Amino acid sequence: MPSYTVQKVQSEQALKDAHHVRTAVFVNEQKVPAELEIDEFEQDCDHFVVYEGIQPVAAGRLRPVSPSVGKVERICVLPSHRGKGLGEQVMKTIEEEARAQGLKTLVLHAQEQVIGFYENLGYELASAERFEEAGIMHVKMKKEL
Numbered sequence: 001m002p003s004y005t006v007q008k009v010q011s012e013q014a015l016k017d018a019h020h021v022r023t024a025v026f027v028n029e030q031k032v033p034a035e036l037e038i039d040e041f042e043q044d045c046d047h048f049v050v051y052e053g054i055q056p057v058a059a060g061r062l063r064p065v066s067p068s069v070g071k072v073e074r075i076c077v078l079p080s081h082r083g084k085g086l087g088e089q090v091m092k093t094i095e096e097e098a099r100a101q102g103l104k105t106l107v108l109h110a111q112e113q114v115i116g117f118y119e120n121l122g123y124e125l126a127s128a129e130r131f132e133e134a135g136i137m138h139v140k141m142k143k144e145l
Contacts, residue, residue: 002052004086006093009047017056018049025076032134037074045073048093050086058086062094065107070098072108091121099145106145109138 009015019038026032041063050058060075072094077086098106107126110118115125118141126140 004050004052004057004084004089006048006050006089008093008097009049014049015047017051018047018059018061021049021056021059021078022074022076024078026074026134029079030134030136032136036134041073046094046097048090048097050077050090052081057081058090060090060094062097064101064103068102068104070101070103070106072106075108087117088121095143095145104145105142107140107142109133110141112137112139115139115141 007014009018022037023034026037027034045061045063047061048059049056058077058081061073063071063073065071072091075087075090077084077090095106106123108118108123109131110123112130121143123141123143126142128139130137130139132138
C-alpha cells in the first residue's frame with residue numbers, strides 16, 4: 001500500500017512540485033491557459049503538496065482574503081491517483097492551517113463536476129449562480145470552521 005504525506009511548501013523545490021501537479025491537471029488535462037494557472041497570488045498563498053514517496057501527486061493552496069476568511073484554490077490530484085482520498089487529505093490539511101491562522105470561514109470556487117466532493121467535506125453552496133472561470137463552469141461554496 002503506497003504511503004502518502006501532505007506537506008506545507010517550505011522550499012523552492014516543493015513549490016515547483018506543486019506547480020508540476022497543477023500544470024498536469026489544469027493546463028494539460030483541463031486546457032486552462034498556463035498564464036491563468038500561475039497567477040499574481042502565488043506569493044500570497046500557503047501551498048500544499050501530497051507526495052507518494054518523493055513523487056508529487058496532489059496539490060492545493062490557501063489564500064487569506066480578509067482577517068477571518070480564506071480562499072481554497074487549485075485543489076488537484078493527478079489522474080493516476082484519483083479515488084484514493086488525496087483531495088480530502090489536502091482539504092483537511094488546508095482547514096487545519098486555516099484554523100491555525102485564525103480564519104473562521106473558507107470559501108472556494110468549485111468546478112461543477114466536483115460540487116459533491118466539497119459537499120461531502122461540509123461545504124455549502126454560497127450562491128446558486130453558476131459562472132465561468134478559465135472556460136469551466138464553477139459555483140461559489142463556503143464552510144464555517
